[in-house]
Amino acid sequence: MGIKTADMVKGLPGKEITADVDWLGILDSFDPSRLEEKYINECARRNSYDTCYRWDTPPRPIEERIRHSQWAVKSSRKDVENCVARIESEGL
Secondary structure: OOOOHHHHOOOOOOOOOOOOOOHHHHHHHOOHHHOOHHHHHHHHHHOHHHHOOOOOOOOOOHHHHHHHHHHHHHHHHHHHHHHHHHHHHHOO
């Protein structure tokens, strides 16, 4: 069995609909610097275009990959914030 996101993020609820989850709290409390190497490798494998996991030659310069990754983090956070706001206003 492969590595699941829930293995990396302790306290992450399952896929079933669950009320009263502090999604932003989970996101903000996550510290990637504390991940075991096997989880870092799994994240790199899942995002190989940005991390160049096991590639000899990167397709893009590191600065461009960092900018893209930072944009993706901001965009994903905004998506979570929008979902949290929608759940708060409309319910599950």
